[in-house]
Amino acid sequence: MRAPIGTTASTGQKCPESGVxxxxxxxxxxxxxxxxxxxxxxxxxxxxxxLIQYA
Numbered sequence: 435m436r437a438p439i440g441t442t443a444s445t446g447q448k449c450p451e452s453g454v455x456x457x458x459x460x461x462x463x464x465x466x467x468x469x470x471x472x473x474x475x476x477x478x479x480x481x482x483x484x485l486i487q488y489a
Contacts (some may be wrong), residue, residue, distance in 0.1 A: 436483060443473045445480035452489040458482045 440461035442458065448453075452469040456462055457476050467473065467487065473483050 436488065438483045439485055439487070441472050441485045443483050443485075445475045445483075447473050447483040449473055451485055453485050454487040456488070458484050 441450060442454075443450055449467045449469050451469045452467070454464050455467045455473075459476070459481055460481045461477075463476060464486065465474070465483075467483070468489070475481065
């Protein structure tokens with residue numbers, strides 16, 4: 435079962451769903467992240483990522 439669009443994950447957690455993830459902060463960015471990978475930091479900081487599109 436897929437994680438719903440809008441699911442969030444923090445830097446250091448395992449990615450719950452493959453897709454395009456967006457940083458919930460300013461400045462923001464998007465990144466394709468595969469399920470099971472570790473959620474990365476952004477600009478050297480721990481951030482919260484939100485799933486915006488399935489892979």
